[in-house]
Amino acid sequence: MAAFLDRSHSVAGPGFSRWLVPPAALCIHLCIGQAYAFSVFNKPMSQAIGVTAPAPGDWSIPDLGWIFSLAIVFLGLSAAVFGRWVESAGPRAAMFAAACLFCGGLIVAGFGVSIHNLPIVYLGYGVIGGCGLGIGYISPVSTLIKWFPDRPGLATGTAIMGFGGGALIGAPLAVTLMKHYASPTSTGVAPTMITMGIIYFIFMISGSLMVRLPAPGWKPAGWVPPTPAEAAARMITTRNVVVGEAVKTPQFWLLWAVLFLNVTAGIGILGQASLMVQDMFGVAVAAAAGFVGLLSLFNMGGRIFWASMSDFLGRKRTYMIFFGLGAVLYALIPWTKNIGSLGLFVAVCCIILTMYGGGFATIPAYLRDMFGTVQVGAIHGVLLTAWSAAGVAGPVLVNYIRQYQLDHGVPKAEAYSVTMYIMAVLLIVGFICNYLVKPLDERHYVTTAEAAG
Amino acid sequence: MNATDTGSGTTVKLVLAWFWVGIPLAWGIWVTLNNALQLFTATKAT
Secondary structure, X not given: XXXXXXXXXXXXXXXXXXXXXXXXXXXXXXXXXXXXXXXXHHHHHOOOOOOOOOOOOOOOHHHHXXXXXXXXXXXXXHHHHHHHHHHHHOHHHHHHHHHHHHHHHHHHHHHHHHOOOHHHHHHHHHHHHHHHHHHXXXXXXXXXXXXXXXXXXXXXXXXXXXXXXXXXXXHHHHHHHXXXXXXXXXXXXXXXXXHHHHHHHXXXXXXXXXXXXXXXXXOOOOOOOOOHXXXXXXXXXXXXXXHHHHOOOHHHHHHHHHHHHHHHHHHHHHOOHHHXXXXXXXXXXXXXXXXXXXXXXXXXXXXXXXXXXXXXXXXXXXXXXXXXXXXXXXXXXXXXXXXXXXXXXXHHHHHHHHHHXXXXXXXXXXXXHHHXXXXXXXXXXXXXXXXHHHHHHHHHHHHHHHHHHHHOOOOHHHOOHHHHHHHHXXXXXXXXXXXXXXXXXXXXXXXXXXXXX | OOOOOOHHHHHHHHHHHHXXXXXXXXXXXXXXXXXXXHHHHOOEOO
């Protein structure tokens, strides 16, 4: 078993099609993307004892909110801590570990729900599952970049699109299973989590079996690497930087800020989308849920669209669009309310969400351009702490601003305007950070052998 | 996957692999789109 998982046993032989690697990556990301749909469990978990309504002893929604927050924090921490191990162990072992942790976490959480013990749910989904999320998220990224040196944005965009798509599968799957398992004495959450853990394990292991590394020196047929002049013009390095050195560069921290600000602003929409459309346009709860679903769809589509476009536009220019266009669109949201145009509001939010997803999907290719391919997975892992930070800071910022305004007598429908303007300012700061990203100084580079060692 | 793979064998594997991930994703998109339609067809909250 250990030998099968070994990096050397997953090197592709002649005749292997590199187009088998994106579906292998999707097997992982479509499963771990379930995290985005975790909120479907919140209401039934908040009435686990009362079943039809919350009863004394039932968990509160704020207490349950910590499950997702913990998972995102451990996603970033585990990606940062295990990034180098993922690079050295190879994608198959990393995907296997991710499957065990994420699915094991789901099953432990299901057990915690069944005995009504919240710390066990935190441990299961938040800590163990969160580590599975982190390792799973980065496990196929550097492999895809190595298989697609000609189209790294397309390759990583395909995988990371799966993380967005995971919510589209995870939410209806959980709802269907909970309906199946529900009884007069149970909401069906515990068996649903355990069943999902088993289904996702099979799916993730299939990805681990499918994935292959390219043989050393492999190149796509007919592909000619860019000349040094072409590479310099597009700010693409042909050399490598190790993770320990990368984190000492201002470029790494500028990209950290770029991801942090893009995610924080996106959460400004995603985190309050349902309430926002209800308060601003008076739509019904079911329709608001449809709006959130639509945003998830554009979040997913933006990942493949923008990451693929970045192969042609260049990474820096792509982020300039995210931040420049994004700031304008955020500032337009209060205006859509003023003119009473629901259609325009939905269109603006959907475009914003494409760029939120695009920011996640384009960053691995940006890192590869700046730091080379050899330790890009490990560097990406450390950078994902920006997501963890934004996952905590974003909702706090958004909820605090909204509550502050409501407490000071601002009508509900108007309470989002200030938040949107603040998000626009954050994006302008992101624009400046991205503008400041310059090629690395010579002293940071190492030889390929040194980087691999 | 090894050196003896034929072109048609690889094609079959590619089709199967993409269906394996494509079918659940298509189902998720279909359900989401159906739910999203309510945004434009449902009446306003009372």
